[in-house]
Amino acid sequence: MVQTPATVPTLYRASWVLPVTTPPIRDGGVLVEDGVIRAVGPAAVLESAAALEPAAVLESAARVVRLDDCVLLPGLVNTHAHPELTVFRGLLEDRAFPQWIAALLALKRAAALDEDDYRLSSTWGCIEAARAGVTTVGATEDSDAALHALLALGLRGIVYREVFAPDPAAAADAAASVATKLATMRELESELVRVAISPHAPYSVCDELYRAVTELAAEHGLPVACHAAESAAETELVRDGSGPFATSLRARGIDVRPRGRSTIALLDRLGVLALRPLLVHCVQVDGADIERIRETGAAVAHCPLANARLGHGVAPLPRLLAAGVRVGLGSDSVASNNRVDMLEEARFSSLAQRAISGEPDVLPAAQLLELVTLGGARSLGLEGKVGSLEPGKDADLCAVSLAGAHTRPVHDPVAALFHSARASDVVLTVVKGRTVFEAGRVLNVREEELGRKVDELAKRIASALGG
Ligand SMILES: [Zn+2]
The missing domain is CATH 3.20.20.140 (Metal-dependent hydrolases)
Known part of the structure; x- marks a missing residue:
């Protein structure tokens, strides 16, 4: 997994974008640059030259993150x-x-x-x-x-x-x-x-x-x-x-x-x-x-x-x-x-x-x-920085898949998110434009090695307790 530098503009496209302070957007997008949200709206509009300066920044597919059948919302x-x-x-x-x-x-x-x-x-x-x-x-x-x-x-x-x-x-x-x-x-x-x-x-x-x-x-x-x-x-x-x-x-x-x-x-x-x-x-x-x-x-x-x-x-x-x-x-x-x-x-x-x-x-x-x-x-006193998808706020995002058997069909993405989906349906977590979790993997730490150490620690605790 290649970590995209926070300085590269990235368009996150999702089947539904939930900005929180404005209504859900079907086939929406969130444009992020330098860790900050630059624009939120229909993905097609964000991809058009009119919304991008320079438009060429999105010519590379690597800078578009496609989140099909997902809701994209604030972290x-x-x-x-x-x-x-x-x-x-x-x-x-x-x-x-x-x-x-x-x-x-x-x-x-x-x-x-x-x-x-x-x-x-x-x-x-x-x-x-x-x-x-x-x-x-x-x-x-x-x-x-x-x-x-x-x-x-x-x-x-x-x-x-x-x-x-x-x-x-x-x-x-x-x-x-x-x-x-x-x-x-x-x-x-x-x-x-x-x-x-x-x-x-x-x-x-x-x-x-x-x-x-x-x-x-x-x-x-x-x-x-x-x-x-x-x-x-x-x-x-x-x-x-x-x-x-x-x-x-x-x-x-x-x-x-x-x-x-x-x-x-x-x-x-x-x-x-x-x-x-x-x-x-x-x-x-x-x-x-x-x-x-x-x-x-x-x-x-x-x-x-x-x-x-x-x-x-x-x-x-x-x-x-x-x-x-x-x-x-x-x-x-x-x-x-x-x-x-x-x-x-x-x-x-x-x-x-x-x-x-x-x-x-x-x-x-x-x-x-x-x-x-x-x-x-x-x-937490952080509403000026995060909590909604609005231009100027930090790009703290998460995407949740609604493609599972337990979430389909989706008539109302917000109801599906809260009444059908669960934490294990999360597919992407981004903090200030940097990916923290993606494609089933937590970045930045050695998760498997840490998991083994947690198991060892749990065994030590159990034996200390006489188990
Ligand atoms: Zn407590």
Whole structure:
């Protein structure tokens, strides 16, 4: 496979082009030059001399990428993932959330993975993302692994470095330590990958640490993401100082007091919402919380499959969208999902709402298209660069084949994309004009060799667990 230099103008022709901000185009095209979208429209028009200066740039067939029976759309945005946990896929099944968290910590201790292991795990997670048409990842991690993985793959992303300290006595040290780690990570920031911060969750972060992180983020202009309002157990802890999280914190000698409010109200009081953070989950939110999220301009990473799998419930997605909140979709980790398939994530987000509301027209396919592209970009603050196919935006693209037995016949390409197709139908992933996945192969990394290493690591983990 020859990587086309980003400087060579390329016309991507597809049976359907979905620009998101304008209607679908049958037999459409996207003209890309220097990694930037130059024109979007009917392919025949783009190929005509009138639209090209100089027209000769398209005389070489090598510069035309034909995507027959495919939809071409903006690269998918996964606003919330934990790529470093990819090797733990399948090891944390069928547990209630507080037990899931405890089991994850025990698993991490037992597996004793080193820096290289986490980088391998994260890289494998990013390979899965590239294969699924994901071009932008909001990666929330307790290491720098995703930063290295995104750079290696050539994907776009924001890496939110996690920080934890449920004990106020440990807050200052935790804040100082993460500040040092962030400074090192920021040396590797690129045009595509940004470093950010994540105070993990209300059951792992005390108020003192939230305040310290807020100051740090404001001082350095760091984007912020935090798990918020995810589970009933979290609400119990925050509001009443009781429940399974309170019990386990007290068992560790940590003083737990009722904070007397919802998680969203707590983050508001501590100054976190003023930073317009990405709030991950927001299942446990009421009308007042939604209004405050809207007023402050915070965003939401909606993770419907992880929420369902862990028994959290169904987040009020239609109400968040109706309020005008920025919302994107997230897979969460594959230890709680267990796959990265943003088409399925979108489909399920609609089906779950229909199941509980009895309304069959909630979240139609056109809305899902926006949610998983421009919605995700908005929630990460990247809508000026990506999320739709418009001249001037970066050329982050994915193409999905609708030629499979499970997708044909195609009457409505958008409905087919979200209700028939799946991640394995993705045939092309392009980030800023550079091909990341094509013809069944992920470029830029040695996928087969990495796959063998992942299998070896999985065996090592299994034997560490006594399997
Ligand atoms: Zn998460």
